[in-house]
Amino acid sequence: MTMTLGDRPQPDAMFALDGVTRTYGETVALAHTSIRIAHGQRVAVLGPSGGGKTTFLHLLGGVIRPDVGTVEIDGKDLDSLEPGRELASLVGFVHQQFDLVPHLPVMHNVMAGKLGQWGLLRSMLSLVSARERNQGLEALARVGIEDKAQERTSNLSGGEQQRVAIARILVQSPRAVLADEPVASLDPARAADLIQLLVEIAAETGRTLVASLHATEFVRTYFDRAIGLRTGHIEFDIPAGEVDDELLTDLYDLSKADDHGSRSNGGAGQGGPGGARTADRPPAGSVPPQPRFRTVD
Ligand SMILES: Nc1ncnc2c1ncn2[C@@H]1O[C@H](COP(=O)(O)OP(=O)(O)OP(=O)(O)O)[C@@H](O)[C@H]1O
Numbered sequence: 001m002t003m004t005l006g007d008r009p010q011p012d013a014m015f016a017l018d019g020v021t022r023t024y025g026e027t028v029a030l031a032h033t034s035i036r037i038a039h040g041q042r043v044a045v046l047g048p049s050g051g052g053k054t055t056f057l058h059l060l061g062g063v064i065r066p067d068v069g070t071v072e073i074d075g076k077d078l079d080s081l082e083p084g085r086e087l088a089s090l091v092g093f094v095h096q097q098f099d100l101v102p103h104l105p106v107m108h109n110v111m112a113g114k115l116g117q118w119g120l121l122r123s124m125l126s127l128v129s130a131r132e133r134n135q136g137l138e139a140l141a142r143v144g145i146e147d148k149a150q151e152r153t154s155n156l157s158g159g160e161q162q163r164v165a166i167a168r169i170l171v172q173s174p175r176a177v178l179a180d181e182p183v184a185s186l187d188p189a190r191a192a193d194l195i196q197l198l199v200e201i202a203a204e205t206g207r208t209l210v211a212s213l214h215a216t217e218f219v220r221t222y223f224d225r226a227i228g229l230r231t232g233h234i235e236f237d238i239p240a241g242e243v244d245d246e247l248l249t250d251l252y253d254l255s256k257a258d259d260h261g262s263r264s265n266g267g268a269g270q271g272g273p274g275g276a277r278t279a280d281r282p283p284a285g286s287v288p289p290q291p292r293f294r295t296v297d
């Protein structure tokens with residue numbers, strides 16, 4: 001079979017979902033979605049509660065597997081990746097409920113970033129060399145809480161605990177960071193600070209960052225690309241600078257809570273013809289509205 005240029009896999013995607021569907025019982029949490037995210041890109045994932053943001057991030061990070069379709073991380077099929085070491089070297093996760101061990105000292109939680117590299121025995125023994133300890137302290141200094149290293153983690157505020165989760169990612173040092181509503185529990189000033197920190201850390205090291213956010217005011221300032229998810233479908237995929245109030249009002253519109261019953265977004269995220277953004281919506285009662293896409297990877 002002759003391979004043409006168009007058949008060649010496109011290089012340089014940190015993440016690639018191809019025809020991915022993920023269901024939970026009767027619920028389609030993400031419906032036949034195809035999307036590529038380039039190395040170094042900063043992507044905001046927006047959408048109402050239950051829209052599929054966590055499912056999307058968990059699929060990108062190999063936390064869950066698709067029912068249908070394929071997931072590639074840094075060009076490797078998810079099924080071929082070793083769950084501990086190899087996956088941890090590629091993807092770090094800041095979870096919606098940051099999964100720190102509350103009764104342990106902060107430093108312990110930070111060094112858990114090494115779990116993927118260490119293997120179970122060493123992790124259980126927690127044999128931390130002086131060099132590794134320094135790495136942990138440096139990470140805590142980078143996120144501004146080096147004085148908390150020996151503090152019991154549960155004594156820290158929500159924002160500080162979120163910084164511990166970010167320090168752990170620094171120690172883990174993966175190629176991409178996935179953050180699921182990293183600022184959900186923070187006041188606006190601390191939320192802005194934390195998003196800035198995440199974005200800076202990603203930019204300093206050329207890491208890809210994909211973050212789900214309810215705080216949409218940060219999108220235009222800090223991100224390159226915005227993906228809107230609703231009822232498991234991609235509603236838009238556009239440069240972050242193009243996110244506007246009308247788009248957001250539409251995305252979060254309560255009256256449209258379940259309008260995807262018979263709709264497909266096959267090929268979503270690949271961009272419309274020529275990468276153009278589909279602009280005007282047709283009048284009510286005609287063809288269903290088309291999602292807006294503009295490929296930015
Ligand atoms: N483990 C699960 N078991 C059953 N249903 C699930 C599970 N995880 C997600 N779902 C369902 O899949 C859909 C998408 O959920 P998901 O958690 O991805 O949404 P979300 O956009 O992250 O919402 P939120 O903003 O509230 O965090 C929802 O209808 C949810 O109820």
Ligand SMILES: [Mg+2]
Pocket residue numbers: 053054055096180
């Ligand atoms: Mg979620």
